[in-house]
Amino acid sequence: MSNATIIDEKALNDCLNEITRALLQADVQFKLVRDMQTNIKKIVNLDDLAAGHNKRRIIQQAIFNELCKILDPGKPSFTPKKGKPSVVMFVGLQGSGKTTTCTKYAYYHQKKGWKPALVCADTFRAGAFDQLKQNATKAKIPFYGSYMESDPVKIAVEGVERFKKENCDLIIVDTSGRHKQEAALFEEMRQVSEATKPDLVIFVMDSSIGQAAFDQAQAFKQSVAVGAVIVTKMDGHAKGGGALSAVAATKSPVIFIGTGEHMDEFEVFDVKPFVSRLLGMGDWSGFMDKIHEVVPMDQQPELLQKLSEGNFTLRIMYEQFQNLLKMGPIGQVFSMLPGFSAELMPKGHEKESQAKIKRYMTMMDSMTNEELDSSNPKLMNESRMMRIARGAGRPIRDVMEMLEEYKRLAKVWSKMKGLKIPKKGEMSALSRNMNA
Numbered sequence: 001m002s003n004a005t006i007i008d009e010k011a012l013n014d015c016l017n018e019i020t021r022a023l024l025q026a027d028v029q030f031k032l033v034r035d036m037q038t039n040i041k042k043i044v045n046l047d048d049l050a051a052g053h054n055k056r057r058i059i060q061q062a063i064f065n066e067l068c069k070i071l072d073p074g075k076p077s078f079t080p081k082k083g084k085p086s087v088v089m090f091v092g093l094q095g096s097g098k099t100t101t102c103t104k105y106a107y108y109h110q111k112k113g114w115k116p117a118l119v120c121a122d123t124f125r126a127g128a129f130d131q132l133k134q135n136a137t138k139a140k141i142p143f144y145g146s147y148m149e150s151d152p153v154k155i156a157v158e159g160v161e162r163f164k165k166e167n168c169d170l171i172i173v174d175t176s177g178r179h180k181q182e183a184a185l186f187e188e189m190r191q192v193s194e195a196t197k198p199d200l201v202i203f204v205m206d207s208s209i210g211q212a213a214f215d216q217a218q219a220f221k222q223s224v225a226v227g228a229v230i231v232t233k234m235d236g237h238a239k240g241g242g243a244l245s246a247v248a249a250t251k252s253p254v255i256f257i258g259t260g261e262h263m264d265e266f267e268v269f270d271v272k273p274f275v276s277r278l279l280g281m282g283d284w285s286g287f288m289d290k291i292h293e294v295v296p297m298d299q300q301p302e303l304l305q306k307l308s309e310g311n312f313t314l315r316i317m318y319e320q321f322q323n324l325l326k327m328g329p330i331g332q333v334f335s336m337l338p339g340f341s342a343e344l345m346p347k348g349h350e351k352e353s354q355a356k357i358k359r360y361m362t363m364m365d366s367m368t369n370e371e372l373d374s375s376n377p378k379l380m381n382e383s384r385m386m387r388i389a390r391g392a393g394r395p396i397r398d399v400m401e402m403l404e405e406y407k408r409l410a411k412v413w414s415k416m417k418g419l420k421i422p423k424k425g426e427m428s429a430l431s432r433n434m435n436a
């Protein structure tokens with residue numbers, strides 16, 4: 001839309017189609033995307049907009065707001081109160097990260113002065129109790145479970161009673177993970193819920209489950225009173241569009257996201273940066289804050305100048321790769337941009353990512369200055385690619401892959417074109433504008 005000179009019906013449709021593609025790629029459910037399209041067409045009536053109105057802004061704002069609305073189920077989840085005993089039960093598919101998330105949730109509250117406790121009511125998976133015990137011990141959180149007892153309801157009730165007596169204010173019950181089809185396990189989950197009467201049931205969902213999110217969340221909601229959602233593995237490739245489906249299916253808000261395997265890789269869910277990420281807009285406020293936080297003052301203007309020009313050359317990519325590998329201050333800044341971090345260097349795959357980046361840099365070492373400084377993609381014809389491949393001793397396929405990566409990053413970079421160089425005090429205003 002930013003390339004269109006006139007914002008008419010066609011420009012709006014093109015824009016909506018592009019956004020539809022982005023959302024489907026981010027695993028947002030097809031029906032939600034279609035409903036959103038219809039709503040936006042209703043809200044944005046191009047004929048009614050008086051001349052002089054900034055139509056682009058109005059359309060952008062409408063899309064952003066629609067997505068935020070999907071993530072807002074209208075009512076907040078039950079929030080446990082410090083000092084008052086609450087029982088919180090965790091449910092989710094096996095492998096979703098449920099056990100890990102239980103401990104993260106406990107640890108998060110413990111750091112804020114709560115007295116949490118963990119109960120392992122997963123008697124289905126061998127090793128579940130050991131895992132919980134290990135995590136709990138590391139975090140110095142009391143736990144309860146049994147190697148002998150096979151009745152999860154009995155363990156859950158005993159654990160909850162015991163920790164109530166010990167004045168714990170956040171009693172967390174981990175249940176067995178299950179597959180959607182396992183009717184017996186769903187029944188077991190229902191019984192645990194009936195016996196322990198949780199104040200809150202949290203559905204844990206892996207961000208990479210894709211289009212299956214809606215049906216899975218709905219299946220859980222039909223068996224127990226799900227009141228909140230936690231989305232895990234947001235540090236990986238998935239953009240987490242399934243979260244919109246989970247909210248729609250359970251009519252419950254997302255409350256936290258998991259961003260890594262470690263205990264403290266756990267964040268309170270914030271709608272706006274999440275939607276920015278879904279749309280590929282990056283977390284601008286975090287990005288600008290980071291620039292001011294880690295880049296030495298005298299280097300800030302140069303960096304921001306380059307960004308605001310929006311011309312991404314292969315030489316800039318080379319420099320940014322150097323920074324990423326060193327993870328110096330500027331590398332830290334760029335690791336916050338979704339295109340640079342999540343896709344190029346996903347957590348847990350650092351070794352492979354580094355090898356890939358080094359491979360790209362070796363190929364760029366065989367490029368001429370003209371090639372490195374050009375932002376014209378047509379310059380890289382076949383004979384140049386063959387020369388580079390020979391020079392670097394790599395197949396031409398690798399050169400093509402590197403150029404694809406360059407194009408992708410150039411797109412991320414170009415979103416920052418026209419960036420105003422903010423003074424410190426102006427920052428939050430600027431990030432608000434960009435997020436909107």
Ligand code: GDP
Binds near residue numbers: 096177234258348
């Ligand atoms: P459960 O079967 O649902 O209880 O799942 P687990 O808690 O055992 O987690 C399954 C795997 O996912 C483990 O290897 C965890 O370390 C990993 N995991 C859980 N949460 C996250 C997360 O937010 N990010 C990443 N990268 N891994 C996670």
